[in-house]
Amino acid sequence: MTYITKPKLHHPGLKTNKLGYTHRDYEGRISTLCAGCGHDSISAALIQACFELELEPHRVAKMSGIGCSSKTPDYFLGQSHGFNSVHGRMPSVLTGANLANRNLIYLGVSGDGDSASIGLGQFVHSVRRGVNMVYICENNGVYGLTKGQFSATADTGSKAKTGEINADSPIDLVSLALMLGATFVARSFSGDKKQLVPLIKAAIAHQGPALLDIISPCVTFNNHAGSTKSFDFVRDHNEAVNKLDLVPPRKEITADYEPGTTELVRQHDGSYLKLAKLNAQYDPTNRNAALAYLQERMKAGEIVTGLLFVDETAADLHGHLNTVEAPLNTLGEADLCPGAEMLESINDEYR
């Protein structure tokens, strides 16, 4: 951690967005994580993405659980809403908040311990229900706060800092999310902001459950030779299937792309995902093929990154439940408490 606060002075040549903010206006407090932590790079990518999307900070709610990753919402978007819940319970809290007010953008920030161990049940149900959220798993394969034991996402055969070899099978959150019906699934690497920032932007623009599994090296406990989540290992085994660009709704798409090299996916809000294919065979709209490909590459020891699956016809929980459009806090007493007669008529339906 760092003792001084980050000086307010900034580069006089910084760009501002249409709200008049620089990217520095999306910062939070200074990080207390270890120097060089991958999570800090993810925070920086989130800051950049929200700046580029020109989001008003008060429209964003950051939810988290417990762990190094779950501390990070303190380190970005200092002017946004936030809720630091109990261990593994972020998805429930996020679901509740989302049901109460669907007008906010929900960033669920979690880690591999919080999501794949104690909170695995919470994770799968929130995805299964189709909560409109960006679920970010800052995945480092170890329990950093308790000195680097293997987490549930650690690969079989990966070596701990103490020399121990992991014998257990890993939980792959990306495959799980695909099976559970997530409509936007991506994997990225904290050390590659060029890939990560557009993915975060696209995930925020996506209306439906979006999972971002971000490999984020733990510099203190999992960045040594033999680890499969170190900077060096991820860089050496990173197999990006595509390169994403988010084209905002107002922008017209004029260029012609050669078929098979670039794919355009229209999103709900009218924006486009412009995908430059790095792997010509990979089709990010085919759920089953994506699952099969991921399994195959995992066996080969490669880490597949990029936008792995997107379903542009996504629907979300509110659609399934047919809930009221307006946030509950904007409804008047008459709407929220329609009276004894209404209760009576509802009860009659079930008699």
Place this chain on the structure above:
Amino acid sequence: MSSVEAEERTEARAPTDISNPNTFHKVVDCQWACPAHTPVPEYIRLIAAGRYSDAYMINWHSNVFPGVLGRTCDRPCEPACRRGRVEKEPVAICRLKRVAADSKDDITGRLPKPAARKNGKRIALIGAGPASLTVARDLLPLGYHCVIFDGDPFAGGMMRTQIPKFRLPERVLDEECGYILGLGPETRFGERIDSLKSVLDEGYDAVFVGCGAPRGRDLDIPGRKEAAEHIHIGIDWLASVSFGHTTAIGKRVIVLGGGNTAMDCCRTSRRLGGENVQVVVRSGFAEMKASPWEKEDAMSEGIPIHNFLVPKRITHEGGKLTGVVFEKVKAEYDAKGRRKLVPAGEPDVHMEADDVLVAVGQENAFPWIERDVGIAFDEWGMPKVDPVTMGSTHPKVFFGGDAAFGPKNIIWAVAHGHDAAVSIDLLCRGEDVRKRPGPLVSLASQKMGIHDWSYDNDVSLDLRFKVPHAPQEMTLKDVNMEVELGYNQELAFKEAQRCLNCDVETVFEQKLCIECDACVDICPTDCITFTKNAPEPELRGQLTVPAKNLTQDIYVSGALKTGNVMVKDEDVCLHCGLCAERCPTGAWDMKKFYLETAKAYACSR
């Protein structure tokens, strides 16, 4: 090597050579801009620590007259100050220097002692101004016998005769001249030199000419001769005030000229009975040569400055001056951007006055240097002087200060003096004056612990503090009363904290870097980028915030593991050290760069 490789190598920007002292020296903008290269951030930190005497001594070794310069310096350091590029105004470097001088303890014990043994070499110094005094100070401790000549009966030169005492009290000048005279030079004050040949004939081993630019330029317009009694040349008039010969001036005064001498003339006039004092300048306000703060001070004393007026003739009645007629002009620029003043086509303006002060420039004058002694002059009548050695075409004669390259300022005179002293010392030891000793340089880590640095890295957000002034109703009544009171110690501390410690350099160790981006993410001014190497112009454009300030270097590493290079734009780095604090491997470190230019008495000999 294949041809493709060769091409890539010539194209990409070469890594920065940090073993070259200039690399990090340039980052210390103030020190780089100072002609004498005073280690500014180092003494500012000492002021913040309350170590005024230590701060003073750093200054004294480097610029010889800290108390004088802390009041009168032209401050080339301040426009260069990095702080001015990240917020509104630079650090008040000059006025902090004054605090060191005002608050120090008795430092006489820390001064060099007069040489115990003379080395038998005799040096003549012509003029007792800042340049000659610097040469004397640098050479006397080594045992040289220095003989200082001056036409006036005191040491100080223009610092005494041209700078009014309300800006520079006599005691300050006496003290700092005294430190040098205390080293035991032979002074031949009151002895005006009218022949260089006769000086050379006295058999000196070297002669230093530091006689300044003593001739004030005059105006040749109708009425000048007729009204001569009430028309005065600015620098001569200031000298006359300084020596107490002139104690009054008319109620209505016109000062012609837009330089610092004009500002001193008008403000002095206000104190000697001038009630309606006006400054009239040919050029526009922004192009005036006077320092901005000197213009401000004049205007705050109720002195208007009129621009774009060219004096046409002096009006007079019965031999008595009545005023000046001015022609209105405007500025026009040619295709090359050169300015020309052309008549504005408006009626002439007549301003009434009892006295006129002419401060339209100074000239060098060397009528006393025989043209056959071996010193070559150029077409403008200036001696040909080597800007590195300060030597003339005569092997034993050196020049410095305004005498060398025309009117500049005190700090340049000091810098020339140091260089000339090194040359004279080399000459007298029979060595090549062109083989100059290098600077004394050190680079040391400031790391004390994980988040502990031996400098205060927390950047102050305070804006520049104003220097308190004495009440105007008092200062305007007394030509000798100092206007500026200087910062008190509390204000000095706060102002000192505004310094960004640019001498604490960000030093990058390429082989330790794991490219985790922590430094990129934390940098408050987005200085650091990891990117593909390219020729410099492209590389500058590839940065997170493009490096558009071409006067500032970019710091480029060699290729890292991914093939990228680290590029840091030095332009607006706050030197907060957060990159080093957030670096997990210590690839970044904060190292203090200290550079002292060679002095004759303090370089390896």
